[in-house]
Amino acid sequence: MTLRLAFSGIHRQPLASLASVFFIAASITLLTLTSLLSCQLYGSIDSLMDQAQVPDILQMHAGSVDEQGIKDFADRCPQITGWQISSFLNLNNPAVRLKDQSLAGSTQDNGLVIQPEHFDFLLDLSGSRPEVQPGEVYVPVAYRSLYDLETGDIMTIGSDSLIIAGFIRDAQMNAMMCSSKRFLVHPQTLERLQDAGVQETLIEFMLADGASPSQFRRTYEDAGLPASGPFIDRSLIRMMNVLSDGTVIFLLFLVSLAVLAISLLCIRYILFLQLEQDRQQTGMMKALGISRKAVRQIYLVHYALLTVPGILAGLLAALILQRPLLKQLRELYGTAPDSSAVPLACLLAASVIALIVLISVRLSLHSLDRQSPLDALRNPQTFGRSGTRFMSAAVCAGCTFLVLVPLFLSHTLSSPGFVTSMGIGDAQLRLDLASAQTAGFVTERLEKDEQVKKWSLLTTYGQTVRLTDGTTLSLPVETGDLEAFPVTCDKGRLAEKENELALSVLAARELNLEPGDTLQLEDQPEPFVISGLYSDITNGGKTAKALHLETEPDPVWTVGYVSLKDMADPQSWMESMSGTGISVTSIREYVRQTYAQTLHQLNLAAQLAACTGLFITAVVMFLSIRLSIQQNRDTLSLKKALGFTTGQLKREWFLRQIPWCLSGAAAGLLLALGPGKWLCCLVLEQLGATGFSFDIPWFSALAVLFLIPAAALTATWCNLSVLRCITPCECFRGKESS
Structure with a gap:
């Protein structure tokens, strides 16, 4: 019986049911997208580091080294399981051109290397070790989009020209936050270009399981070995790779939390409207002896049924939206290996959202417990336009926050200050x-x-x-x-x-x-x-x-x-x-x-947040106004019977929404400058950036403060056209539209 009544409620109120499914799906989409990107980021980075066999320790040194001294040290150090010395020809950036673009302004140490012999391999885009020929060069994949390069383009070093035969993933120096980039060439090419740069050396070690990098560093220094350069361990290499895209994933997580809050507010609003419409039916059930728990159960089952299409729609949308966000990640690090953790993480994210929605519904149903059968049968409906106006302000505030935080963060990170x-x-x-x-x-x-x-x-x-x-x-x-x-x-x-x-x-x-x-x-x-x-x-x-x-x-x-x-x-x-x-x-x-990769992803996330915010604003306002018109249909019909025209009613409803939408947008700005800044500070402090302050692009901020209310009011005005369908005689017949 409970299931039949729940299905009956869905059939009787299709618009409210569709709205609930939309909000559940929107929340699931963004949280699932966050889970997908996190799994792909960590999985692809770990996979690339394993394929390339990244060293546990890297000591950079300016100049050449005594290879025999390194060998003797490795032979007597039980922590070392493998070692190698790689040459890095640090080029003079102004003498280097990629296609028609000079590297004079490059902040990177760009150098030529040959394929390492034992580990720390440079891989092509298929994950293999490329066979580079004399006169060819493989360019870091990060430069492909940065300098708009293609296979067959020319790299010029002084008076020498090399053909770009492909692009490489360098697990050690992939991220733009790393200060060096390696170009892979043939040994003959490296020998020919020795005078084009300054010789540096990479001294690399693989350590036994459980060996401490810090203790090894002390042992290395005590041996008096070359150390005129940075000392880098595997964990630092992994962190530098993660930082580039990890900030964007966190931002997406913030967006998903904002959408979840908006969705819960909207679902609560829809539920209260349903309770008002069903007031007499629920009162009759209580009068017939049906327990309050059983009445609550009907609504819980109703929303549990709605979570099923919401989960399916959310998962499908996340799979579609992940493609543009994963494009750069896959180019830099490759595709993560198949893992059961990815679908499990997605299902867990979807289940968490569904559970939060059902808990919110259950808490909102406490109003049923306080309502006696006599009150339900006797009292008039009370949830009207005041609820709609509050909804307008809350949605405009949430969506303004949703759009402004990514915009402010992107602009701040790209500013010279x-x-x-x-x-x-x-x-x-x-x-x-x-x-x-x-x-x-x-x-x-x-x-x-x-x-x-x-x-x-x-x-x-x-x-x-x-x-x-x-x-x-x-x-x-x-x-x-x-x-x-x-x-x-x-x-x-x-x-x-x-x-x-x-x-x-x-x-x-x-x-x-x-x-x-x-x-x-x-x-x-x-x-x-x-x-x-x-x-x-x-x-x-x-x-x-x-x-x-x-x-x-x-x-x-x-x-x-x-x-x-x-x-x-x-x-x-x-x-x-x-x-x-x-x-x-x-x-x-x-x-x-330095932040080229991060800023690109941040801009993409900011665009996604802007589109999401405007879309949610329009949809929420459309649905809330439509539901409120349904709720107040008898009142509107009575006004028409008293002589009010459709145009007058439209203007009345529209004008009353304007101050609420504008105040909501202003509140969203204050939320972005307050809690939004605090959340961004929380993450950046973990990276070492304290005293963070937004660099606000006021022109863009004012544009958002105009666009969000404009989207809300446009959806409101378009929706008010249904007022012409209400006739003056409906209030006398007691007719209610479905």
Whole structure:
């Protein structure tokens, strides 16, 4: 009987049932999409790293190394199960062109390599090791879309030309957040082009299961082996790959939560309308002795039946929408292997949404318990246009929040001011220098250059900190004039004295240090006082800044920051400064290239959120107005009998919606600037970026504040055309439309 009554309710109220299915499907679509993308991201990254056999430890070193010394070390170290030395010919970016585009402004260290012999393989798009021929080159797949490249295009290095034979996935340096990119060439080609760049070396190790990378680093350093470059472990490589698309997946998760909240609100509204329409029927059932639990059961079964088509529609929509979002991910990392975790995650997401909806319905049905049979049979209907107006405000607020948060986050990450959260100052130009000798030349030139307003050269040295458990932490320490282009400190300030050192937030969190504490670097004779904590999401987010180190090992890298005078032409200055061992790029371009993958996905997610927000606004308003008209049909008929025209009724309903829609949009803006900013801060803080603040594109924000109410009011006006179908005599007959 309960099932029959539930089906009868669906048949009797098809519009309300269809609306409920739509809201359930919308919530399931986005949460399932989040689950799909997460499984694909982690699965494809892990699969690529396994296929390529990514090393557990990578030590980059400027220059050549003593291979016999590395071999002797590997033979006597029981932690090592495999090792190899790979050459990396670091090219002079201004001398390199991909098709017709120069790499002069590239922020990457672009280098030529040959296929490694034992592990750390470079794979083509089919997952195989490509057989490159003399005169050919395989280009990093990240550059295919960035520079609009195709197979057969020409790569020029100085006066030499190479044919682009294909594209490679580099599990170690795939992400644009990694600072280096490898081009695969034939050994003969590498030999011929030796004079085109500076020789660097990648010293790579595979470790035994259970071996600690930090302990191995200490063993390596104690052996006095080459270490004039970053020390990278497998976990850092994986994190850099995940960061590029992980931010977008989190944003999509926020969007799904916003849609779920809107959907629950709409379903609750629809349920209250149904309860009002069924007031007399439920009162009659109670009067006949049917228990309150049985009455509630009818509505629960009713919505349980609606969740079935909602789940199917949501899963189907998620499968369709995943294709554009997975396009870049699959290009960079390949397709994730088939796994039972993917369908299980999708079903779990759908089940969670269905369960939340049913719990919400069950809680909303408490109003039935408070209603006596006599009240149900006697009291008039009370849920009318006030509920519709509140619904208008709530939906406009939710959808405005849904659209603005991705828009603000995308614009903020692409703005030059965000560099202060990346661990670098807000300068105009960035110089990447190949060697200490180059730094001397640049210093002399900048001091004499009348176009330069302000400049600073910062040198980074590799340092080690021993933790309380005996393990060590690799800590790059940047030294130089920190006040020329200061980063913003979350706590305290940058180093101002010789014995002071500022720590990044993530490094301070791992070392459990606060401003005022002391830190002993293993290569330095005296401890440093922590002067402050700053944001940094480069180099794994664990860095430090000091005026200088008393004991200076070989530098890892040197960068320069420059701001020019107003009279200077930045493009001409960049061209004049660029040369062998010097790469110059604007800070805006540096941010764009570093976050190219993330920004592309963020823009895609922002577009999806905008379309979703506008669509949901229009659909919700259309359905809520239609349901409210049904609910107030007798009142509207009576007004027509009293002489009101259809046009007057339409204007009355429409004008009363305007302030509610506008106030809802304004509330959505406040929610985006408040809770929305807090949620974004929560995630970015885990990456090391604190003190986050939205860089608001006010023109776009005002456009959203206009479009959301416009979509709501347009749907309202179009829907009010049904008022002409209401006749004056209906109120006298007591007729109700189905």
